[in-house]
Amino acid sequence: MKKLTLFAGLIFSALTFGQGSPDYGGGLKVNINEDGSKYFRIISWAQFWAQHNSDRPLDANGNEQADLNFNLRRARVLMYAQVSKDFLILTHFGLNSLNSGNMTPTGTGDASQLFFHDVWAQYSLGKNHAIGGGLHYWNGISRLNNQSTLNIMTLDNQRQAWATLGLSDQFARHLGIYLKGSLGKLQYRVSINEAESNNLQAAVVPVNGGAATYTGRRLLGSKEAGKTYAGYFEYNFLDTESNFLPYKVGSYIGTKKVFNVGAGFFLHPNGSVLADGLGNLSGEDVSIFAVDAFYDAPIGKNGGAITAYALYQNNDYGKDFTLGTTYETGSMIHGHLGYVLPVKTKTKFQPYLSFDSRKIDAIDDNASQFGIGTNLYLSGHNSKLTLEYQSLKYANSDAVNTITLQAMIYL
Structure with missing residues (x-):
C-alpha cells in the first residue's frame, strides 16, 4: 500500500538538516513500497524580490527607469526518486529572474519558459561512492560553485563564484559524467563534461591582436576544445556534511557544527x-583554481550561531578576458560572516556582512563589492525574509548601490 508521509530520515539531510525549521521535517515524500526504500520526493521554492536602485541606466528609448522594481528571482521544482539503494534519478526545473522587461503578453517569451536545471541518473559504487551522468551540478572549483539556492546566507550567491555559468555550461550545469564519494572525512566530486557551443559569446569573434574570447568549441571544434574537467575536494574536521545531493548548504543556523577546508579546479x-595580427586563431586553456574554508556552529545555549566563509579564486579565461562586470581573467578574494542572535523564539534574526575584491588583468585595476543585510527566519530557511544593501565599485566607475528585500518560501 502506498503511503504519503512527511519524512525526516538521515538520507535527506543534504536538503533538510540545514534548513533550521522547527516545523519542517524532510518534505513531501511518497513511498512506493511498504518499507519506504522505494520512493520519490518533491520540493518547491520561490524567491520574490523588491529592489531599489537609483543608479539604473536609461532604457532603450532613452527614458529614466523607476528606482523600485519587482522580480521573480527563482521559481523551482525539484524531484528525485530512488527505486533501490543502488539507483537514483533527479530532475529539477524552473525559471529565473522574471521581470517586467522580459515578460511577454501570453507568457511565450524565453524568460517565461520553464527549463531543466538538472536531469541526471546515478549508480552506486558501494556504500560511499557513486557515478552518474546527465545535466548535473556536481561542480568543481569551490563550495560557492556548488551552492544550493534554498539556504544561501546572503541575499544571493557571489556571482563570480558561479565561474562558468553561460560560458561552458547551461546555468551552472554541465552535460557529462561525474564521480563522487567520501574517503573517511574527505569528500570529493570530479567530472568530465561537454563544453557548450552556444554560450554567452555565441556571436563573438576575437579581434586581431586583441583579448581572448570564450569561443573555443565553436571556432576550433569539439576535438580540440570540446571537453571540460572539474573537481572539488573538502575535508570535514567536525560534523560530516551529507553529499547525498550536490547542493551545498549556505548556513545551518546553528543545527550543525561544521568546519571544512576545500580546494577545487576547472579546466577547459x-x-x-x-x-594574432593576421587573424590566425589559436586556443588558450581556461583554468580556474580555488581554496576555501567554511565554519558554521552554534554559540552558547540560547540559539546563537555563527556562519563564516572565505574564498580565494584564481581565474584564467585567457589573455585580458572580460565579459561585462562578471567574468575577468584575474583573481578574487571573498568572505562573508553572519551571526544568529541568541533569542529563545521560533523567529530568528541573522545579521551578516559580505565583501569581495577582484583583481582584473585587462584593466590593471580592481573591483570591490560590499554587502550588509539581515535574514529574518520565520521558520528556518523554509520561510524567511532578507533585506540587503549592496555596493559595487568597478574600477573607476561610480559605485552602484542597491537595496533588495526578498521573500522566500520553500516547501
Whole structure:
C-alpha cells in the first residue's frame, strides 16, 4: 500500500538538516513500497524580490527607469526518486529572474519558459561512492560553485563564484559524467563534461591582436576544445556534511557544527581563442583554481550561531578576458560572516556582512563589492525574509548601490 508521509530520515539531510525549521521535517515524500526504500520526493521554492536602485541606466528609448522594481528571482521544482539503494534519478526545473522587461503578453517569451536545471541518473559504487551522468551540478572549483539556492546566507550567491555559468555550461550545469564519494572525512566530486557551443559569446569573434574570447568549441571544434574537467575536494574536521545531493548548504543556523577546508579546479583546454595580427586563431586553456574554508556552529545555549566563509579564486579565461562586470581573467578574494542572535523564539534574526575584491588583468585595476543585510527566519530557511544593501565599485566607475528585500518560501 502506498503511503504519503512527511519524512525526516538521515538520507535527506543534504536538503533538510540545514534548513533550521522547527516545523519542517524532510518534505513531501511518497513511498512506493511498504518499507519506504522505494520512493520519490518533491520540493518547491520561490524567491520574490523588491529592489531599489537609483543608479539604473536609461532604457532603450532613452527614458529614466523607476528606482523600485519587482522580480521573480527563482521559481523551482525539484524531484528525485530512488527505486533501490543502488539507483537514483533527479530532475529539477524552473525559471529565473522574471521581470517586467522580459515578460511577454501570453507568457511565450524565453524568460517565461520553464527549463531543466538538472536531469541526471546515478549508480552506486558501494556504500560511499557513486557515478552518474546527465545535466548535473556536481561542480568543481569551490563550495560557492556548488551552492544550493534554498539556504544561501546572503541575499544571493557571489556571482563570480558561479565561474562558468553561460560560458561552458547551461546555468551552472554541465552535460557529462561525474564521480563522487567520501574517503573517511574527505569528500570529493570530479567530472568530465561537454563544453557548450552556444554560450554567452555565441556571436563573438576575437579581434586581431586583441583579448581572448570564450569561443573555443565553436571556432576550433569539439576535438580540440570540446571537453571540460572539474573537481572539488573538502575535508570535514567536525560534523560530516551529507553529499547525498550536490547542493551545498549556505548556513545551518546553528543545527550543525561544521568546519571544512576545500580546494577545487576547472579546466577547459583551448576553451578561449586568440587572433594574432593576421587573424590566425589559436586556443588558450581556461583554468580556474580555488581554496576555501567554511565554519558554521552554534554559540552558547540560547540559539546563537555563527556562519563564516572565505574564498580565494584564481581565474584564467585567457589573455585580458572580460565579459561585462562578471567574468575577468584575474583573481578574487571573498568572505562573508553572519551571526544568529541568541533569542529563545521560533523567529530568528541573522545579521551578516559580505565583501569581495577582484583583481582584473585587462584593466590593471580592481573591483570591490560590499554587502550588509539581515535574514529574518520565520521558520528556518523554509520561510524567511532578507533585506540587503549592496555596493559595487568597478574600477573607476561610480559605485552602484542597491537595496533588495526578498521573500522566500520553500516547501
